[in-house]
Amino acid sequence: MKKIIFSIALACIVMGSLFAQPTEAIRIRKYVQDNEKTWLKEYLNFIRIPNLASDKISIQQNATFIMEMMKKSGIQQVQLLEVDKPEVPPAIYGEVNVPGATQTIVFYAHYDGQPVDSAQWLPGWHPFKPLLIDSAPNRRFSVIANYESYATINPNWRITGRGSADDKAGIFSIILAYESLRQLGIAPTVNLRFFFEGEEEAGSTHLAEILTRHASLLKSDGWIICDGPEHPSGRPVVYLGVRGDAGMELTVYGSNRPLHSGHYGNWAPNPAFLLSRLLASMKDDDGNVLIKGFYDQVTPLTEAEKKVVESVPMIDSELQKIYGFKRPESPNRSLAASLLLPSLNINGIQSAATGKLASNIIPSIATATLDLRLVAGVDYQKQQQLIENHIREQGYFVTGSAPTEEERARYDKIIQVKRKSGYNAQRTPLQHPFAQKVIKALNSASELPLVISPSMGGSLPLFIFEQYANALPITVPVANFDNNQHAENENMRIGNLWSGISKMAGLMRMTP
């Protein structure tokens, strides 16, 4: 498994050496290397601050930390961009104006993180007590107790912790990219705007409001979205679009209290069986979603986009080895092709308890959390409605809250459907001048050849930038692909943090 990754990496390095690396990129990388211990220490302190969007005190601590760092780097007009609701995490803004520059580019990242269940992390690990480890957490690894005693920091070491990859790495790379240029006396070619969001993982519910309210500060020619993982081949990647995302939560009801499985089984209804049958009706064994109309709204790719998709490195079988499965959910479609379709996924199921906490009961409820990924052309609310239609066709009474006694007496099958807020996909055209400039700058800044993808599999609310900031976004990730983003044992490869700084600096020097 290691061999395959090494040989891909090696091939890429050989190909990479064909690209002439400009002196400027080499100077930036040297500067990053000279500062690695100082910056590593600072980054560990950054990860120590919890960052759930609803945890107001921690969110403030993150904002203070980031603003201090921006000011120290010489970024100007550092301030919070807020809405009128005190519970909404603020965005953080800063700017750098370059004499004579005609273009303005906004650099975006987010500082909030996914919810965490500490108990799921490896023994001795904690989401907000970062460790340095010398390999990926699913392989054999050692903890590096005292990195300061090493002559150099190994780029293959990793920093663990919630937000280490998603997306404090983006914030860190962007600020230190400007810091590096400034210390080296290299002026950006474009005016810079910095915009760090604080509720991305909570659905970016107030992003549009913030953009509208602070429109004059944020007028720009394009947004660089620094988030998500590099391509699994290990090569740098640019994503011209993202999938949209919408959640739903389904709760099926049985009796109004758990019942003894001996005295009432199989007579009392079992919501775990009901939910299993309902979910089984939604997707076949080849990964095709069976909901009526689920794929009908999809916008087809252009010919140029199709060519770019075909040139994405095919790494499916390597990934299957790394992730330890033989049969993909959609065995007749490649990963790249799967990501250009809308998806229906179960994030979690819960009904009573399993393992040592299991009791001999018939559970009273069973819940499944679903997420839907959307592609260009697909409206998330229509998609949620299609699922609800399907549920009704299975004979369910659908309610928005726990059923009343009357509803329980009246309906054979009862389900509570919660539609969570979501957003649609976004795609910046490959031939747009901004896309072409970004591709050129990244090719200069990176050591390995760039992968170009019409859409990331993951989601960001990028439609909002088109709609409310009147500018096109393009996504440039920095995190290693195997960062366990959104799950336990999240980690950031240190080499990716350093190359991320170089890439962001390269973008600040794009052809204007």
Place this chain on the structure above:
Amino acid sequence: MKKIIFSIALACIVMGSLFAQPTEAIRIRKYVQDNEKTWLKEYLNFIRIPNLASDKISIQQNATFIMEMMKKSGIQQVQLLEVDKPEVPPAIYGEVNVPGATQTIVFYAHYDGQPVDSAQWLPGWHPFKPLLIDSAPNRRFSVIANYESYATINPNWRITGRGSADDKAGIFSIILAYESLRQLGIAPTVNLRFFFEGEEEAGSTHLAEILTRHASLLKSDGWIICDGPEHPSGRPVVYLGVRGDAGMELTVYGSNRPLHSGHYGNWAPNPAFLLSRLLASMKDDDGNVLIKGFYDQVTPLTEAEKKVVESVPMIDSELQKIYGFKRPESPNRSLAASLLLPSLNINGIQSAATGKLASNIIPSIATATLDLRLVAGVDYQKQQQLIENHIREQGYFVTGSAPTEEERARYDKIIQVKRKSGYNAQRTPLQHPFAQKVIKALNSASELPLVISPSMGGSLPLFIFEQYANALPITVPVANFDNNQHAENENMRIGNLWSGISKMAGLMRMTP
């Protein structure tokens, strides 16, 4: 809802009055009433001792409490019956020999309880901090803060706590039944043996060994098993048999770590979908188990047993109202008929998390805990094998542990199947003299007419008594049917505790 229960109860009382109540039964009930406050206090102290079978220290505290109570009541030869493994909860033994008695009857109950998840209990409640409440916990209730200030204890009040109904109520009723007879100067008609088990909820794994090892102490003409709930009609019940029980745990595997649902959905396999499809294949929407051969081994009822089943009060629609559902899992079969068939039930499902802890991931595993109830004629190991055969027919590689890297690379679908220990059903023939004597004694001791059932829906390892103690068991429950046994908010109606004492005393006075 209340009205229906009341009218059933009223009808029963009217019918009950047709039975002449012997003076002795009335004297016993009077004695119980005179002691209710003292005994209630003692019972609350009993419930305060945690009683998970694996919690060695608490198990010892329970044993000490019970032995003290037995000695105080004049029971002789009080001792622990142990096996050679110190981690196995001991059974507690005692005896009373009656001059001239020719028959010997063992009274059985268990003092261990089901595992508890305190977080699931009502706010302010705790499994081992019992409360007195004035109604069932699912209705409007108040907490009785100081029962000693009341003139009498209301029999409709309830005691909350794990074990309050299942099955410390059994132990308490048996000991105090003998205590009452002794204080009233009424001699038992049969020699008495007391046997209180400490690992029933953990599967009675060492019961056979204890019975074999202490066979000479336990030689008898029959066992009275005091466990389970009264009939839902509110009438006392005798169960001539019990269903067997066996558990299984199924864990379906996807990738070797959780994956981001955007970057890998729907390409990476989702074990929650796989498990849903597997479970859905096991049972149809009318509650029929679809596992090949699942019903083939069932022994049919005799004509006499069929008649008894037909006379069981039909309370299905009342129960549906109380438990808040319209459609039973098996809409074409009554509750009484359902309980005379083997069952397949899901106790719980778990895959990653739902609700606020849900993340946008593809889970790496999905687990379901199943329980199988067995009826006369059905072997539990054969039944487990049928389920495993079915799983293989769905294309799964079945393993007994987490899959190796090689297995992951080799098989399309992987499942871990854990077969838990279990036991078969038991049934004492209706026409057996012991059954007839028990029925007669209970008819004399009870105020309401007796329900006779060939088999309880719940399970007890009663086959063991036939096999290892060479005597037939008959089950006489004391707990209210709505006691939330095995689930959160377990509770015991106080009136049932008092009538339980009377019933056990009546059995100690059965026709020899």
